[in-house]
Amino acid sequence: MKKAKNRTASTVATMLVIALAILSFYFYWSYRTKPLEETSPENMTEIQKLLNKDLNQNYPETAREVTKLFGNMMKNLYDNNSDEEIEALALKIRELYDEEFLVANPEDSYLQNLYSDIASWKEANRRISNYNLVDSDMVEEQELEGVKYTVIYLAFTIQENGKFTETWKMMLRQDKEKKWKILGWQVVPSDTQTN
Incomplete structure (x- = not known):
């Protein structure tokens, strides 16, 4: 009788240990895979996708691709985001800028001007609903002293x-690493727009 009680007690204890192990594994696996699901591309916002873009490894190859990425970043930058998202995306956009442009626009003043601009857009209930590159035959390219320059209309x-359209004349220059960088832009007056 004593042996039967001991066997029953050890069986219950063994089953309890196995059940705890299974539950522990289940909870470990459940919580372990949730962050992976949350950061999968399907579940990421457009801003998260842009912020996760590694421009050191996957920099756009052409001036048109750089301009298109810039347009996407600008569209998302002016779309009701938190200050943290605005700053992170603004700093990401700076990775597309030419060194000369960065020197002329220090980070602190760039961010201050950007926050002010975004605040005035919010106050006016203004937002970018779309962007596109103007016809490829409008691209102006030239080479000066061995350096390539191009102008693309966005x-x-x-x-x-x-709704209204605002066209920007984007000026890009190829750097020493053959990456197209944004040198600057200007808004094309509405009476001369190319769209």
Whole structure:
């Protein structure tokens, strides 16, 4: 009788240990895979995708691709984000800028001007609803002293009391590593826009 009680007690103890091990493994596996699901590309916001883009390893190969990425970043930058997201994306955009442009626009003043601009956009209930590159035959390319330059037109569709288009003349220069960097831009007056 004593042996039967001991066997029953040891069986219950063994089953309890196995059940605890299974539960522990289940909870470990459940919580371990959730962060992976949350950061999978399907579950990421567009800003998260842009922020996770490794421009050191996967820099856009052409001036058009750089301009297109810039347009996407600008569209998302002006779209009701937290200050942390704005700053992170603004710093990511700076990776597309030419060294000369970065020197002329120090990070602190760049961020201060950007926050001010975004605040005025919010106040005016203004946002970028779309962007696109203007016809490829509008691209202007030239080479000066062995350095390649190009001009690409980028059109933003902006919503503010209706829709209107604002076209930017983007100036890019190829750096020593053959990467196209944004040298600057200017807004094309609406009476001469190319769209």
